[in-house]
Amino acid sequence: MIYLVFSVNFRMICFLLTILLLFGPIGCLNFGPVSLKSERSKYNMAIQKTNDEQLLLNLVRLKYRDTPFFLEVSNVASQFRMKNKVSAAAQLESMVKDIFNLGASSTYEESPTVSYTPLQGDKFVKNIMSTLPLKTITLLFQSGWSVERVFRVCFQMLGQLENAPGASGPTPKLAPQYKEFLQSVKYLQELDDRDALRIIYQEPNGQPQMLLQVSDDAKTSKPALEFARSINSIPSLKQYILTHFPTPDQVQHFPVIMNRGKELRIVPRSLLGMLFYLSQSIEIPKRDLLKGKVTLTKTAKGEDFDWFEVTGELLTIRSSDEKPLRATVRVFYRDTWFYIDDSDLNSKSTFSLLTQIYSLQSGSIKSTEPI
Template identity: 40%
Template sequence: MFGMIQIAMPQRPSAAMPLLAFMLLVLGGCQNPGPRAIEASRTDYNTAILETDDEQLLLNLVRLRYRDRLMFLEAASVTTQFSFGASAGAAYGYQSLARENSVIDGRILIEEKPTVTYQPLQGKEFVEKLLTRISLDTLVLLDGSGWSSERVFRVCVERMNDLRNATSADGPTPDHAPVFEDFERAAILLQELLELDMFAGARTSGEERSVIRFRPEAVELDQYKKLVELLQLDPNRRVYSLENTLDRRDGRTLSIRTRSFQGVMYFLSHAVEVPEADIAAGRVTATVGDDGQPFDWGTVTEGLMRIRSSSERPDNAAVAVAYRGHWFYIDDSDLDSKSTFSMLGQIYALQSSEVRVAAPLLTLPVGN
């Protein structure tokens, strides 16, 4: 980053010292460029870290669709050094009493030398975090933080009572189509009741358990009647216990089995639209339905996420990565996919927090 000040002004020979004083005054006004250097660089680093985090998350979704390994590489630290330098010069020219010129020349050099340290997330503790099922506390936290109940339940829950939410999609792509339709209907009914302000999740007083509580007027609604029928709940009750287990079947308990973060990743990886050439080459599993025809995974992830593919870099992508000779991306106008992707980032942060990894650090000097 260079700054140059060049001023021409008439002077008499005896004015050389005032000229130098003026030059030093001008340069003195630029002697503290540090705040401006931070202003120019902080936003750039913020944007770069966010964009590469998104690309890494998308890349791992695509990897899982191809049954390739996950890898998370975190930016453990970003440091930078600024060096400042200045130079100045003055020139005086005399031609006649009527014509004389002085030139002041000042330069400021700001050099930035960033260093980024990367840390692979691996080891026993991190893997356990990936495989640990999402807690009910986290589920309630997500549900109450602005995300729709339908989105939270369809992404994070694999089963409610006897309703299955594509449980076979929690791992590598299965050969046969999953069962998910009744669960999806129940999740939509929950969302509709929430929008009508008919229920809210809460903790019971003095007890370490969560409940789902419906308002008295909810029992008259068709959505409520259909929901309790699907979930095989006692229609005469308005308060049901929430438990992260499948052991209880008493009509008073909504038994929920959540996914692990890895299960969530595998589930959403089925939103990847694989190029036909890779399907024909057997690089991914081709799932078939009961009729023996190819199964469209878009029916499972519809309204949640769609990861498109292209042979060329897309122009309208919110996030895009190149993998196996193709580009995979989320369209910038696909608001449902962007919402789910943002929520996925929060789940990752919650599930991988406070992981201490004894892994090698990779430190890269970014500057020249």
């Protein structure tokens, strides 16, 4: 009798184990796609978050005249391993039939490998310290960014109008020239808002140029006439040529041909210059100002200059002793929290533009051994 019970139970266990082994792997078929969907989003958000934090951190470093450092994620690899466990136990007694226990469990392990590449040497000079190409600036405008935001961030001179060129390096001691430039690009923005402005890139004889083209209907409008006046050009022009090469003297005496347009010397910033420029938008804690940890810019009258007159409409980076709760990005540096408020849409837009420029300049990152 004992033999018969054992025989029945053993056959039942074997049957159930066979079912588990045959149909258990079906769950594994969904494991790959499900894990990919879940983990890819997590890695995407983690890399985006740390990239934003690194960019904000370097802005703060530059304001304090500390050394910036860029560490790029060059490769992310992740391995998933699934383990299945099946157990069986039976109680073999002559008086008790068909008593047995079955168990099954599955676990998976993730092994991520992240590779980092420091941006230094030739790549740092080429991507961070070289002026932004006119072709890239044109691409930014054509991809939907406003002409005012792009010009204010990317250019430090338009014709003879200065856009705080001294701010493209460490904070200057004297207040910059900027008001005429800001007003001039606001006229361009008015034309752009009316869909009356086109910006085109060309390279005649290998010389990079940006063409500002005003529509026929708008060339005699108030913003078009005011823009022409602000750059000392004759009114009602349909086209302006922005280029690196003419010197200010050549531009002043350059004959304007109605069907060609007026040439203007343009001076773009480097990415590092943009970072320095936008670092002026940081609210510095009073204790650091009193201790002389940052440069205080003075007006010609010896009064403190407010940099928010230059960058306030573009970007505001706030500071707090306590961790901010409503921040789109934040970093803790020098015992202070620096952050961008999540409801500050202008600042978020400019910061997003800066991240795009950084991505365009960084280009492809050569993969290295993981660290």
